[in-house]
Amino acid sequence: MSTLLYYALPALGSYVILSIFFLRRPRLLHTPWTPVFRPRLAAHRGGSGERLENTMEAIMNSMAQGAELLELDCQLTRDGVVVVSHDKNLSRQSGLNKDVSSLDFEELPLYKEELEVYFSPGHFAHGSDRHMVRLEDLFQRFPQMPMSVEVKSNNEELIHKIADLVRHFDRSEITIWASEKSSVMKKCKAANPEMPLSFTISRSLWVLLLYYLGLLPFIRIPEKFFLCFLPTIINRTYFPFSCSGLNRLAAVVTKWAIMRKSLIQHLEERGVQVIFWCLNEESDFEVAFNLGATDLLCFSSTK
Secondary structure, three states: OHHHHHHHHHHHHHHHHHHHHHHHOHHHOOOOOOOOOOOOOEEEOOOOOOOOOOOHHHHHHHHHOOOOEEEEEEEEOOOOOEEEOOOOEOHHHHOOOOEHHHOOHHHOOOOOOEEEOOOOOOOEEEOOOOOOOEHHHHHHHOOOOOEEEEEOOOOHHHHHHHHHHHHHOOOHHHEEEEOOOHHHHHHHHHHOOOOOEEOOHHHHHHHHHHHHHOOHHHOOOOOOEEEEEOHHHEOOOEOOOOOHHHHHHHHHHHHHHHOOHHHHHHHHHOOOEEEEEOOOOHHHHHHHHHHOOOEEEEOOOOO
16 A cells, blocks of 8 residues: 555646646647637627517617627528527417427518516616527628527527528638537537537536546647626526526536636636636626636626
8 A cells, every 4th residue: 555655646746737738838749829809899699688688679689789799599481591590489488388490581570679688687678679680690780790609409400501591601611510419410510510618508517527636637628718607697697597596606616616717717728718608797897807707698788
C-alpha cells in the first residue's frame, strides 16, 4: 500500500497541477474558434416579453431595442413550410388544439391577443401583429441578422429544409443549430456542417462532468455556443417543478454546479460563446457578466 501511495500521490498531484494550468491557459493546447459575430443581447422567441412571441412585430421591436441575435424555434406545416413556432401544438398560442404539421401554412390560425410570458408568470405580452411567420421571410428580410434555430422534434424533413434555406440565403456562418437532443443535433450537423453548433443537454452535462474531473482542458470541443439558463431565475421567474421545495433544491444545485467562473472563462478562451437565458433584471445581468459571460439571452430585449 505504501508503495502504491508513493507513486500514486505524485501522479495525482501532477495531474491536478496540469489540469489547473491548462484550464487557465487552454490556448496552449487548443486553437480557439474566431467568432463571426459576438452578440451582447439576444431576443428569446424573437422578443416574447414585449410583443407576441415569434411575430414580425416582436422581432422588429427587439432589434430596435438592440438585440443582436434572434432565438427561434421551428416547426413544419403539412405543405412543407418552415414556420417559426415554439410549440408543436397550437393550443397555447392560438387556442386551436391542432398540431402545426396538420395544417397548411395558409390555414394557420392567428396568435391569441395576449400570451403569458413563459419565464415571467403573471405577465402577458400583447401586440397588433398576430401572424405566424415563415423562416424564409426572416432570412430574406434580415440577411445579416444572426439567428439561433432550435429543432425540437426528430423531423428529418424539417432539418433538411432549414439547412437548405440557410444555404440558399448564404448565412451558414451566422445561423446556429440548436436542439436539446443529441440525436437530433447529429442529424442537424450532417444536414449542414458549416453551421455552428450549440450544446445539447447531454453534451452540457458531459462538459460539466469533464470540468469537475479535471479532463475538460484536454478534450476537443466541437460546439461553438453554450446556451444555458441562469440558475438564479429558478424559483423566481422560472418554475420547472410543481413542488416549491424541488424548485429551491434545483436552484441551489444548479447554481453550485454551473456558476463557476473558471468554467465560463475556459469556454470563452476556447472560442465557445456562453449565452445565459432568460435575463431581464439588472441583478441577473450583473451575475452573468461577473462570471465572464459575454453574451446574454433575454426574452424582453429591453436591457
